[in-house]
Amino acid sequence: MKYRKRNFGYKQRFLAFLVWVVLGTVVMPISLPWMSFGFAQTPSALVKRIALRIVQRKIDPASRLIRVKQGEALELVFQTDEVVDLHLHGYNRAFRVKPGEPAVLTLSAHIAGRFAIEAHRFAGNPSIGLKPKSNEITLLYLEVYPR
Amino acid sequence: MFLVIPGFAVAHGFGQRYDLPLPLWLFVLGAGATVALSFVTVLVFFRKSVNQTPSAWIEMRPHRWVTRVAGIVRWIVIGFLLLSVVAGFLGDQNPVRNILPVVVWIVWWVGLALLSALGGNVYEFCNPWDVIYQSIERWHPRFRKGCWQYRERWGVWPSWFFLLIFSWMELVWDGRTVPEKLALAACLYSFLTWGGMYCFGRQQWLEKGEMFHVVFGLLARFAPLRIRVIENSPVIGFRPCAVGLLERITISPSAVALVLLLLSTVSFDGFMETPLWARVDFLILTASADSWLWTTLHLQEVEALRGARTLGLMIFIVLFRLIYALFCHSMLWFSSDNEVCVKDLSQRFVLSLIPIAVAYHIAHYFTFMALGLAALIPLLSDPLGWGWNLWGAASYSVDSGLVGPQYQWYVAVSAVVIGHVLAVYVAHKMAQQAFQKISHILRSQWPMLCLMVGYTMLSLWILSQPIVESGLSG
Numbered sequence: 001m002k003y004r005k006r007n008f009g010y011k012q013r014f015l016a017f018l019v020w021v022v023l024g025t026v027v028m029p030i031s032l033p034w035m036s037f038g039f040a041q042t043p044s045a046l047v048k049r050i051a052l053r054i055v056q057r058k059i060d061p062a063s064r065l066i067r068v069k070q071g072e073a074l075e076l077v078f079q080t081d082e083v084v085d086l087h088l089h090g091y092n093r094a095f096r097v098k099p100g101e102p103a104v105l106t107l108s109a110h111i112a113g114r115f116a117i118e119a120h121r122f123a124g125n126p127s128i129g130l131k132p133k134s135n136e137i138t139l140l141y142l143e144v145y146p147r
Numbered sequence: 148m149f150l151v152i153p154g155f156a157v158a159h160g161f162g163q164r165y166d167l168p169l170p171l172w173l174f175v176l177g178a179g180a181t182v183a184l185s186f187v188t189v190l191v192f193f194r195k196s197v198n199q200t201p202s203a204w205i206e207m208r209p210h211r212w213v214t215r216v217a218g219i220v221r222w223i224v225i226g227f228l229l230l231s232v233v234a235g236f237l238g239d240q241n242p243v244r245n246i247l248p249v250v251v252w253i254v255w256w257v258g259l260a261l262l263s264a265l266g267g268n269v270y271e272f273c274n275p276w277d278v279i280y281q282s283i284e285r286w287h288p289r290f291r292k293g294c295w296q297y298r299e300r301w302g303v304w305p306s307w308f309f310l311l312i313f314s315w316m317e318l319v320w321d322g323r324t325v326p327e328k329l330a331l332a333a334c335l336y337s338f339l340t341w342g343g344m345y346c347f348g349r350q351q352w353l354e355k356g357e358m359f360h361v362v363f364g365l366l367a368r369f370a371p372l373r374i375r376v377i378e379n380s381p382v383i384g385f386r387p388c389a390v391g392l393l394e395r396i397t398i399s400p401s402a403v404a405l406v407l408l409l410l411s412t413v414s415f416d417g418f419m420e421t422p423l424w425a426r427v428d429f430l431i432l433t434a435s436a437d438s439w440l441w442t443t444l445h446l447q448e449v450e451a452l453r454g455a456r457t458l459g460l461m462i463f464i465v466l467f468r469l470i471y472a473l474f475c476h477s478m479l480w481f482s483s484d485n486e487v488c489v490k491d492l493s494q495r496f497v498l499s500l501i502p503i504a505v506a507y508h509i510a511h512y513f514t515f516m517a518l519g520l521a522a523l524i525p526l527l528s529d530p531l532g533w534g535w536n537l538w539g540a541a542s543y544s545v546d547s548g549l550v551g552p553q554y555q556w557y558v559a560v561s562a563v564v565i566g567h568v569l570a571v572y573v574a575h576k577m578a579q580q581a582f583q584k585i586s587h588i589l590r591s592q593w594p595m596l597c598l599m600v601g602y603t604m605l606s607l608w609i610l611s612q613p614i615v616e617s618g619l620s621g
Contacts, residue, residue, distance in 0.1 A: 090547040090548075112548060138615075141613070146551065
């Protein structure tokens, strides 16, 4: 492999190298929190209330995607025909819903992203679904968009 | 009223990404920029003469203390990897509490790949198998020469085979989040690698059979940095990104297969999270009780899902090969050059697809890596999940909002577009090396442009699809 040295002195080359390192490794991580719009913004006073029914281990297709803007206050009211353990990813909230007792999940949507709400077990039974060995079922998605 | 079940929420969630799909306007902007910049690149770098001067390195030798520190860092890295494997065997088997899955999938596979692509051939210097075998060689001269001759026609097929197995493990295998199984796999690979080094000689096996060396080496050709060792002291060289891919070495047919395999597995990883693939999962999950899956094949539901994934991976691999072969034939046909053969073309041009793969890697995995590295902080305090607190960070919990969606979108689209432009530039330069006449060069670029635009569009499309959680756990 041919190479030829250019006419740079050692100091200039070292400076070029430092500039390269600074740009590459320092600017990126530093800019991350500055450009990260994932942190809390002024919460709004209005509370969005959404009712969800879990029937036969599924949610109606029309309500499988909830879209909110970052900072909104959300109340998800779950009703079910079977005992179920639910888990909201990202916000890391877990709760149990029992038939006849609507469960309310109050949430301030301060983290932006696409988060799954999964059912971990139905009726206390770790294997769910009609065939054995299913683990989790994703019931719906919560998408929080930045403002 | 609701009840929060403490500790339960920690039970799973390894490898989560919370990325929002690219908004339509950004997708269209990215696609438009891709196509427009492709033409601009070809026009700007079009030269009437085909004489090429090799691109110069700016080289410098660092201070002696840098070499010493690097030597120490090397052993620290290797020690860390060994401890992680030990943690895999002895520690808590919950993937969120054990350090090994994070080390293997995030630090090693994604992290080292990106480090190699952007920072050069660092892997050559901290390859644990290489370094340990070198120590063995120094201790006993018996190990310095291999037993048998490695035949040239075997090429890098061993690496290809290992990459295939590794990709399957990454995408389909249920043990990929089980620390003990990962540790076993690491031990098995170590045994095979050292065996190969003993049989064929350390350097030969490294260049042909040690999968990570071959893969990271290919990615390192894209980097603007290169470290060589001359007379026992390191020399660091700089030159523009992606120019290393133009170095005139012959790529064997097995290396072409390896590059295409790498591209197809990375793309399939993204494709598996799209709603389009979720339909396949859905078909299996809702198959009736007398479906042929259960009656004829006697499969469990999970096995059927895994089988579908394996089949999908195979189809992607074959599809990429066929499409690439098709485009190489088209290039030959368009250029109507009688002196070049398809095999030669396919070997020359395969490396020009690497910038797109690197760009997609960054776009797809950068939040995954950010969250994974943040998850590493509590794990470093408590690697085995035994309740230790070595640095006092064991209670640190990862903020899912670490990388904001807008930042992720802009980084993703910028990376994809820049990668595409670099790929087009490299392909154009390769065409100048392959063909003698200007008209042949220009005409042959049409199919290549189409292939690259198509591949970039696939990457953009995958990024714009909402992530659908798989039917498989972990």
